[in-house]
Amino acid sequence: MPREQIERQEMPAQDPQERIHNFYEVALGYPEEIAKLEAQRCLQCKKPRCVEGCPVEVPIPEFIAALRDGDLAGSIRVMKSKNNLPAICGRVCPQETQCEAMCVLGKKGQPVAIGRLERFIADWERKTGVQKPDIAPPTGKKVAVIGAGPAGLTAAGDLARYGHKVTIYEALHAPGGVLIYGIPEFRLPKDVVRAEVDYVLSLGVDLVLDCVVGKTLTLEDLFADGYEAIFLGTGAGLPMFMNIPGENYNGVYSANEFLTRVNLMKAYRFPEYDTPVKIGKRVAVVGAGNVAMDAARSALRLGAEEVSIVYRRSRDEVPARAEEVHHAEEEGILFKFLTNPVEIYGNDKGWVRGMRCIRMALGEPDSSGRPRPVPIPGSEFDMEVDNVIMALGTRPNPMVFTDAQGIERTRHGTIVGDPITGRTTRPRVWAGGDIVTGAATVISAMGAGKRAAADIDAFLKGVFTEADWHAKKEEVPAAHP
Amino acid sequence: MYEILYREDLAPVTKLIEVKAPLVARKARAGQFVVIRVNEKGERIPLTIADFDREKGTLTLIFQEVGKTTMMLGTKRAGDYLASVVGPLGHPSEIENYGTVICVGGGVGIAPIFPIARELKQAGNKVISIIGARNKDLLFWEDRMRSVSDELVVTTDDGSYGRKALVTEPLKEMLAAGLKPARIWAIGPAIMMKFVSLTTQPFGAPTIVSLNSIMVDGTGMCGACRVSVGGQTRFVCVEGPEFDGHQVDWNLLLERQRIYMDEEKRALEHWKEHGCQCDDGC
């Protein structure tokens, strides 16, 4: 078939009526023939715009060409030169605002399904066995990585490949960060995450779980123990509430608590697993990001009959990935746009009974560039609900800083870090991911981990010293083996 | 994995274990707690650090079997392992030489009050302690408490040992007789801490309580543990566990402790029927 006539290939998915009763993965991935067909659509642009849209500059046309030609091993090798976690990124990157948004085919028709191809190639590798990369000879230098989310795992993997001895310290009892406690099984199976973690550990990285840095150990303890560099990848895990009356009623959850119970603690398999979660018939989720979609769709799978997303702006401003919004709609999640809660009310036993909301109109753009929602006076109305889940965004957890000297932070609690090198204001301490940017994306956290690892390596090899720390920003040292 | 080195039954439903967790022991201080998981499928539950030994790298935990997780923990013996021990979490108690202090421990709350009383004593305070339980069988560590107290009153609800009274009764008499303690610490079931706070409020005696809200992570990331203190929402795990008892919204705490009552019953029945189904071979 001529290339121009091939349409963007749909990815098979579980039937909506079936999947709302289980936690299995919704999107099923391309079969090989379909992947190759989709790969043929790529024009192999000389100046590929798609690459500019990818935060880690995956060599997109190259990996697609190899896939198209049936060289799957070559394809994954190209991919992994820039992206250590393709099975994850292929599933959760907001492609429609990144790589695929820039694809030239998208100007007139549908962009190449870059994310789906990325997922295909990574799943192929997981099935056939992962090749271990070359590891540089040991340098004898010790590096501590705090937090086992995408930023920390990526930094640790690269540092190990440069030959350094890396130990990751993680507060929870399982590695993966948001990938394990936040994003549900039906969107990102935990064996995919586990495989990526195992890969990093196979490079010789040590992992210490149940270790809350700032409590169990402090940064000063780590320096005293002989670590020469520390990377902070502790994310933005602190939940926000609206500070409206009634938020402490039984049945009101932060999305973090709800998702942690369901994903990390596996409450959807209660009582086989011990941790319970309590979801009634009608559930309101406040917010419209990925977190809100995940919470709403999880609530549905736990047996809720009516789940509403309550969002103060309009459909056009919804920040979640397009695919998640689409899947949520297919599953029957209701969307209440231009609506904002003002109060939660309860019964005499302290349980949620309903939520009072006010309708909103869009006004002038605010500091984020989006139209500011303004309440319409007198438009209050009540929704009867059994649960409210607050998915309003998160801030960095300050716990890691207990005795940390000289690490400057912004008033939002994020670290002041160099966007290229990840250096903080304190020598020998780097940071990257959500702790620097505030809640962002998996791929941007990975990118930050990668750049910081390169800078740490340059430092440990003496390319620059503590004296140069605050001097004019170093160029990131050239690519490593 | 964290090895249990020693176990002792303090009372039919109250058990003591000593568990190896050197990193936690190195940092532990009175008033702090740990979050533990018994096994891979287990829930994360908070337990106060009742004692610690930095040299041996051990923590002493004392728990009352009230539901599935604590009962499962109660089946563990020396040589068994816990899946997780995380900590030390929460702020330590603020220990200074205040003058005269009163330490009130109710039920399993005697365990966490002990290291606080000991440190207060070491700091030079005159320590008056009141410990109480529903009956004689639930009482423990009278000797330890005596060893760190200048005065000790023991009560039981049913009079099976010591004075037949609730801990609030001797406390009220002391305050009514004109004793002016610089601080009172009260640890026990929420309902007991509530009534201690109500007892001391009219006398204006500063009262510190250690709140036992439901928790998941214990590091501030979920908000399960939120309570209202002085009209403000606070996270017990990172901002507490100790708060001014006169400012706590006790009814909210008591209501929030009951969120999972039905599920707790189901979990316990499931466990009694099927036994432990985890893969750890316990």
Ligand SMILES: Cc1cc2nc3c(=O)[nH]c(=O)nc-3n(C[C@H](O)[C@H](O)[C@H](O)COP(=O)(O)OP(=O)(O)OC[C@H]3O[C@@H](n4cnc5c(N)ncnc54)[C@H](O)[C@@H]3O)c2cc1C
């Ligand atoms: C529900 C949900 C859905 C999302 N969906 C998407 C999506 O579809 N696509 C996308 O691109 N992004 C998504 N995101 C955002 C994305 O997951 C994050 O941007 C990304 O995980 C940030 O990575 P990180 O490594 O900086 O931090 P995290 O993933 O937050 O990892 C930080 C780790 O550090 C640990 N830690 C914290 N403090 C300490 C301490 N003191 N000591 C030791 N360890 C500590 C934490 O336990 C955690 O494991 C989603 C986020 C959520 C919550």
Ligand SMILES: Cc1cc2nc3c(=O)[nH]c(=O)nc-3n(C[C@H](O)[C@H](O)[C@H](O)COP(=O)(O)OP(=O)(O)OC[C@H]3O[C@@H](n4cnc5c(N)ncnc54)[C@H](O)[C@@H]3O)c2cc1C
């Ligand atoms: C800071 C803190 C310190 C504590 N210290 C001790 C201690 O030293 N000794 C002791 O015996 N108990 C202590 N507790 C209480 C102990 O955590 C609960 O008894 C235990 O979680 C009960 O679990 P279960 O499965 O056996 O019982 P369940 O049947 O699940 O519940 C019984 C009771 O425990 C409460 N509870 C249930 N799950 C949790 C949870 N995840 N977190 C907190 N409470 C829960 C419930 O509100 C209920 O009232 C402490 C609690 C807190 C918050």
Ligand code: SF4
């Ligand atoms: S990593 Fe994400 S943004 Fe980059 S190419 Fe892959 S899917 Fe696109």
Ligand code: SF4
């Ligand atoms: S812009 Fe689109 S067509 Fe061009 S190389 Fe990238 S994916 Fe292929």
Ligand code: FES
């Ligand atoms: S237990 Fe999760 S925030 Fe306190």
